Amino acid sequence: MNKKSFKSSGIVRFGFLILGLAAGIIFLAHFADAQTDTQKEPIKNFGLRDLNGKMVFLNDFCGEKPSRIGWKPRKMMIVTFFATWCKPCKVETGLLLDLYEKWKDKGLQIMMIGYGKDQTEEVLSDYVKERGIAFPVMADRTGVAGEKFGITGIPRVFVLDHSCRIMEDVHGANEKFTEMMEAHAQELLGAGAETAPAPAPAPPAATPPPGTAPAGKSSLETGPEIIILNATGKSELAQELTGLLQNNGYDKIKTSAAKPGQYPESLVYYSEENKKIAEKISFLLGGVKLRQVKSGQPVTILIGNDWGK
Numbered sequence: 001m002n003k004k005s006f007k008s009s010g011i012v013r014f015g016f017l018i019l020g021l022a023a024g025i026i027f028l029a030h031f032a033d034a035q036t037d038t039q040k041e042p043i044k045n046f047g048l049r050d051l052n053g054k055m056v057f058l059n060d061f062c063g064e065k066p067s068r069i070g071w072k073p074r075k076m077m078i079v080t081f082f083a084t085w086c087k088p089c090k091v092e093t094g095l096l097l098d099l100y101e102k103w104k105d106k107g108l109q110i111m112m113i114g115y116g117k118d119q120t121e122e123v124l125s126d127y128v129k130e131r132g133i134a135f136p137v138m139a140d141r142t143g144v145a146g147e148k149f150g151i152t153g154i155p156r157v158f159v160l161d162h163s164c165r166i167m168e169d170v171h172g173a174n175e176k177f178t179e180m181m182e183a184h185a186q187e188l189l190g191a192g193a194e195t196a197p198a199p200a201p202a203p204p205a206a207t208p209p210p211g212t213a214p215a216g217k218s219s220l221e222t223g224p225e226i227i228i229l230n231a232t233g234k235s236e237l238a239q240e241l242t243g244l245l246q247n248n249g250y251d252k253i254k255t256s257a258a259k260p261g262q263y264p265e266s267l268v269y270y271s272e273e274n275k276k277i278a279e280k281i282s283f284l285l286g287g288v289k290l291r292q293v294k295s296g297q298p299v300t301i302l303i304g305n306d307w308g309k
Contacts, residue, residue: 167184264306
């Protein structure tokens with residue numbers, strides 16, 4: 001083969017290489033777009049009965065196919081899964097009520113779903129009356145709605161746009177909950193008045209009775225050790241609390257039992273080096289009171305007689 005033929009052959013091979021790379025890039029770009037479209041698929045419609053016995057559908061408020069005549073599309077939809085016994089859920093309910101009052105006239109709609117077999121219409125009705133909730137509340141005792149959203153724990157809050165696509169997915173209580181919701185409201189609904197920040201729990205400094213907070217050692221570098229001291233005699237409460245903590249990133253959890261009836265008040269014990277962690281957990285649990293103990297103690301959650309009340 002002469003030099004001229006060799007050179008021509010090399011140019012041809014190089015040309016095929018460039019074409020192959022271009023085709024690969026186009027394929028990958030198309031694949032990425034397809035994945036993005038899949039991730040933005042709207043939540044499929046479902047229906048549940050509200051506390052008046054009326055069927056309420058997700059597509060009553062968002063989505064491409066309205067469920068009713070007279071349908072009015074909402075620019076922002078919040079779907080929250082909760083339970084009446086859940087302390088952080090109660091905190092979030094208060095924050096959602098404030099948010100609703102501010103943004104309801106600009107297109108915000110909220111749907112509250114009591115999730116679990118124990119969330120009966122009677123239980124939910126009492127919860128609604130106590131808090132003056134004006135938006136739809138319904139029970140999902142069989143997991144029909146929970147399956148659509150992939151619910152594994154509560155509280156869980158979703159922000160949907162007018163097409164029922166998820167804009168935000170909040171697992172558990174979050175210190176920046178109001179800030180996050182306000183940001184989405186500003187984006188989807190337009191400018192509004194400023195909202196007062198959620199109140200932060202104020203920890204009183206006191207020493208607990210001897211033996212109340214079990215001894216231990218916390219390691220902030222590898223994650224804090226958390227002890228649950230159950231003084232109610234109800235093992236399911238400790239299990240629920242463990243699941244809630246795990247859903248929020250706490251994995252070093254130990255449980256212990258105390259004699260039932262001796263501790264009327266639920267508390268979170270902490271030493272100075274664990275104060276910030278204890279404050280976050282207190283917020284997560286709906287503002288359980290904080291008590292400071294001597295240095296070297298792990299964060300200890302005392303489940304007292306008032307738990308869930």
